[in-house]
Amino acid sequence: MQDLKDGESTEMQGSGVKPYTLKNTGGVYSCSCPAWRNQSLAIERRTCKHLIKLRGAEVEKARTQNATNAQTESNDADETKEAGTAEDNKKGPPLLLAHSWDNFVDPTNWLMSEKLDGVRAYWDGTQLLSRLGSKLHAPDWFTKGLPCEPLDGELWLGRKMFQKTVSIVRRQDKSDHWQEIRLRVFDAPESAGGFEKRLAFITSFLNSAKLKYIELHEHEPCKGIDHLKEELARIEGLGGEGLMLRQPSSLYEVGRSTTLLKVKTFHDAEAEVVGHQPGKGKHKGKLGALLMKLEDGTSFSLGTGFSDRERENPPAIGCKVTFRYQELTDGGVPRFPSFVRVYDDIDQKPTKGKRGK
Numbered sequence: 419m420q421d422l423k424d425g426e427s428t429e430m431q432g433s434g435v436k437p438y439t440l441k442n443t444g445g446v447y448s449c450s451c452p453a454w455r456n457q458s459l460a461i462e463r464r465t466c467k468h469l470i471k472l473r474g475a476e477v478e479k480a481r482t483q484n485a486t487n488a489q490t491e492s493n494d495a496d497e498t499k500e501a502g503t504a505e506d507n508k509k510g511p512p513l514l515l516a517h518s519w520d521n522f523v524d525p526t527n528w529l530m531s532e533k534l535d536g537v538r539a540y541w542d543g544t545q546l547l548s549r550l551g552s553k554l555h556a557p558d559w560f561t562k563g564l565p566c567e568p569l570d571g572e573l574w575l576g577r578k579m580f581q582k583t584v585s586i587v588r589r590q591d592k593s594d595h596w597q598e599i600r601l602r603v604f605d606a607p608e609s610a611g612g613f614e615k616r617l618a619f620i621t622s623f624l625n626s627a628k629l630k631y632i633e634l635h636e637h638e639p640c641k642g643i644d645h646l647k648e649e650l651a652r653i654e655g656l657g658g659e660g661l662m663l664r665q666p667s668s669l670y671e672v673g674r675s676t677t678l679l680k681v682k683t684f685h686d687a688e689a690e691v692v693g694h695q696p697g698k699g700k701h702k703g704k705l706g707a708l709l710m711k712l713e714d715g716t717s718f719s720l721g722t723g724f725s726d727r728e729r730e731n732p733p734a735i736g737c738k739v740t741f742r743y744q745e746l747t748d749g750g751v752p753r754f755p756s757f758v759r760v761y762d763d764i765d766q767k768p769t770k771g772k773r774g775k
Contacts, residue, residue, distance in 0.1 A: 420472055422447070425582070430468045438468055444586040444595045447473070447481070462589045484591075510551035511540035512607065513570065514670050516662065516678040523679065525646045525663050529613060529637040531604065532653050533660040533680055536574035537587045539601060543568055546601075557592040560599070563629045569620070570670075571603035571635065577657040581748055596631075604635040604662075605670060612667030637664065646681065654683055659745070684742045687712075687752070688761045691733050695719060704729040708739070708757070716750045723757035733760050 422428060422442035429437040432451055439450045446462050447469055448454060454466040465478045473481075519525070538549040543566045546554040554573070575583040575598055586595045609619045617637065624634050640646050640663065650661050660682035668677035693709030696702075705728070707721030720741055724732070733739050738761035743752035 421477075422472075428472070430472065432468065440468060440472055444582050444589075444598070445593060446585045446589065447478075448585075460588070460590045461585065462591055462593075510549060511542060511547045511568075512672040513538070513540060513549060514605065514607070514672065514678055515674040516680045517674060517676050519663060519679040519681045523663075523676075524643070525640045525679075526642045527666055528640045528679075529617075529664040529666065530640040530646065530649060531635055531637045531662050531664070532658050533662045533682065534572040534574045534602060534635070535577065535580045535659040536572040536583050536602075539571055539573045541569040541571070541601075546573075554587055555590045555592050557594075557596050560596050560601075560631050563627050564632065565623060565627075567609065568607045569603050570605040570607055571601050573599050574602050575599055577659075599631065601632045602635040603632060604637075607670045612669065613664050614667065616670070650681055650683060682744060684744060684756075686740055686742050686758065688738045688740050689713075689718075689720075690738050691735050692717070693735060694732060695721075697729065701729060705732040708732065710739075710741070710755075712750075714750065718751050718755060720755050720757055722755075728757070737761070 420428075422440065424442055424444060427439055427441040429439055430449075431437045441448050447465070448461065449466050449468050451466055451468055454464050454469070457464045463482050465482050470478045537554075539554060540547045540549075541561070541564055546556050546561065548554055573583060573587050575586070583599065586593070586599060589595070603620050603624070605613070606616045606619050609616045611619075617634075620634055624632060640649075646661065646663075653659075653661060660680060663679040663681060665677040668675075671677065689710040689712050691708050692711045694705055695707040695709060697704045697706035704726075705724065707719040709717065710720050711717050720739070723741070740758040740761050741752070741755045742758050743755045745753050747753055
């Protein structure tokens with residue numbers, strides 16, 4: 419039987435017009451068919467007829483059974499510990515969250531670091547938690563040696579590796595694929611002093627502990643806007659997501675704070691309007707989102723960036739609009755698209771659109 423190496427994918431024709439995509443990402447086998455996507459099981463325990471056809475029934479049965487057994491053992495071991503933390507997990511850990519840099523704040527002397535496109539992870543002294551409070555099932559050997567004091571960081575595999583990182587971190591079987599992951603620590607929420615003192619505490623601890631999978635996330639003083647732009651261009655040129663700025667001597671505040679700023683370059687592009695999606699809630703009776711199509715046929719929805727007037731009188735179906743986005747997913751879909759304007763060039767003048775039927 420055929421199999422897929424880590425990172426490989428293949429297509430298989432199903433009952434629909436378009437073939438389904440089968441992938442192996444960090445040992446997690448997936449299929450784009452509805453049968454795989456709509457299962458409520460953990461992703462490493464899912465299978466479907468297309469994966470069975472590709473890999474063989476016995477191989478798939480053994481893979482999913484091993485994942486089930488690993489999850490049962492994990493649940494048994496954690497049952498007592500988790501019982502007392504369920505309510506806390508619903509609230510999520512007490513994280514510091516960033517605002518976007520508005521181009522007006524002078525970044526001189528702020529502490530600058532690369533913005534990691536990974537999974538936020540909060541070490542509460544006993545376990546790793548996601549941003550929303552879900553337990554991250556890291557193997558014991560991964561977290562061994564971490565302090566009783568909370569640490570804030572990012573589970574990171576590398577630039578342009580976000581989807582593979584997620585596939586590994588979301589697994590509940592504490593797999594050996596965690597050996598590819600590093601926890602890059604950038605703050606110690608309960609350590610005394612301003613940000614620089616907390617970084618010194620992390621540096622001292624990691625230098626003495628010498629942990630294999632835990633690293634300090636490096637920062638450097640920003641020399642000014644030109645330095646910021648140069649570093650942003652360098653990081654993005656390497657495939658990075660952007661930069662983070664931290665105000666000198668700032669405390670660790672829970673919630674969104676202007677002492678932490680994210681800096682990213684947005685890209686502009688054009689796409690054709692192929693439909694209108696009705697709004698809900700406060701946008702009921704108005705436009706909710708535009709259904710868009712890129713030149714290569716990729717479809718996506720565009721639901722932010724509109725004024726109330728534009729929602730009442732949206733761009734017409736068939737016209738082009740300019741939108742802004744951060745990056746493309748592995749499937750070529752724009753991430754975080756936002757409406758800018760109706761596209762204006764020699765072939766198309768701005769259109770006062772009519773609502774599609």
